Amino acid sequence: MHWIVLPVILPALLAPLIAFVMRHDIALARVASVAGTVLLLAIAVVLIFMAGDGITHVYRLGDWPAPFGIVLVLDQLSALMVLLTSTLALIVLIHAIATEWDAKGRHFHALFQFQLMGICGAFLTGDIFNLFVFFEVLLIASYGLMIHSGGKERMRAGLQYVVMNLAGSTLFLFALGTLYASTGTLNIADLAVRIPEIPADEAALVRVAAILLMIVFAVKAALFPVQFWLPATYSNAPAPVAALFAIMTKVGAYAILRIHTTAFGPGSPGTEDLAATWLFPAAIVTIAVGAFGVLGARRLMPLIAFSVVGSMGTLLVAVAVFSTTATTAALYYMVHSTFAAACLFLIADLVVTRRSADTLSAEPPTVQNGLFAVLFFAAAIAMAGMPPLSGFLGKLLVLDALREPGFIGWAWSAILIGSLLTIVGFARAGSTLFWKSTAIAAPATETPDTADGVVAGAPPATVMQVAPGMLGLAALAALALFAGPVSSYLDSTSSQLHNREGYVEAVLGADEEEG
């Protein structure tokens, strides 16, 4: 069965083809990119069904047995993340094409496919050094996407982003070196066997490695002390790229979930207390940073970026508990917040490109003011976690999972107050953008002295431009509507994740199985 490796191979083959063969023909590149992404989505659906039987599937690259060769591992969590990635990618791609963002610079589609390759690979790999390699793949593609179409502010923000992540990569290597020196393996399943054997008083090196790894993943996930790169990056990136980056923070959260549950998690005497000790308070502060950022932002894109920081805080609070119910809640919230953030960026892009800037000030209303207002507020409601959409259920699940005495005080107050501040921030931004605008005299559009021109002459959004945002909202609504089936799937996902014997058995004991 070669299905497991396809999400990596397909974009990996498609990207150079787009870069070298179709570089002069944007239409051809668009067709290839959309076809590839649709195919990826189909593969992801197949993988979901494959993983649905609750068995951990292992794909041995080059047919080398597990601790020696590199394995790809498909369990329900990986399948879910690949499906999430490909769905998001398709939505973002439609937006990028409909708004012609992809034609504002070169090689958008090639970089986009490389990015998908890196993300899918990171979700599927069962080897921690291979995880590093896929991180680098997705990062190097993201550098290109981040500075796509150039501009002064974007280049400077991109430089910051690159330097930040290169430093993070170096730290990743230090962590891997420490881990290899103390355990002698880099296979996740093998680590899950060896780390529990290390007694607590000899685990100093492993603890160092665990903390270094957590810092690295925290950089990706925008956790408190290292979250500062995110607002500048996301608000200066092209909007579709920022929407795609919504999954990149989740790669960090996924890595924490995978590595710190399977390898360092409960049952490893040396390292099991680390996560709750450090991750939980950091996540609480992250919620606060996000909420205050939303409240204090003066421009629309940073406001959304800060709401992403806040949602990562909420997600990681649930991750930090490392229990089955909390992981279920975290996964539900992860799916929700990915779509919510992407939706907000896509809809904000439609609004911002029709205004003179993305500052939160009253300007004459743009075309389709009402439509944009409805879309924006729907997405904002989802992000802030108010009832009709899945954000409410997600936060409810997280709160419910955190009812243990050690967590309830801080977590509940942080999440609830944070949500309130986020709602206030979004409501203020929305009412300035859409409602105060209508109070400003519309004649501004008629007087010829509007030098900007873009505002007055901006064309209305076509159906294809609005469709991605609506698709995202539809995904959120479906997530809320089918919360029952979804959360029962996520239940079995998280119990599979926490069953480390099953994982080890599948990866290391798979000698006689098909490769």
Added chain:
Amino acid sequence: MELIISSSIGVLTAGGVYLLLRLRTFPVILGLALLSYAVNVFLFASGRLAIDQSPILSKYGEATYTDPLPQALVLTAIVISFGMTAVLVMIGLGAFLEADSDRIDITADDGETEDGGRA
């Protein structure tokens, strides 16, 4: 040898971190290069330090061997950091040409541009 290896890793890392904190493009690139040298040596050391030993098993003799995996890891790390440095140089150059400044931190015109932004 342990002293030489560990102190060189330490010096390289210290220098790298110092240069990284200069927040100007050129020192930061040098700093990241130093950091990646440090991490390469560090990865080498993670397979235990051994002199005059080949990284392959000899089936003819009793010869001891050294761990081959860190060498493979270092090779991967070198390739990646080399490529990343090239990308960083290009992006740094692009940013410098666009902005006429090689500062990496951007805060100056982040909050004060639009005073009218307050409603």
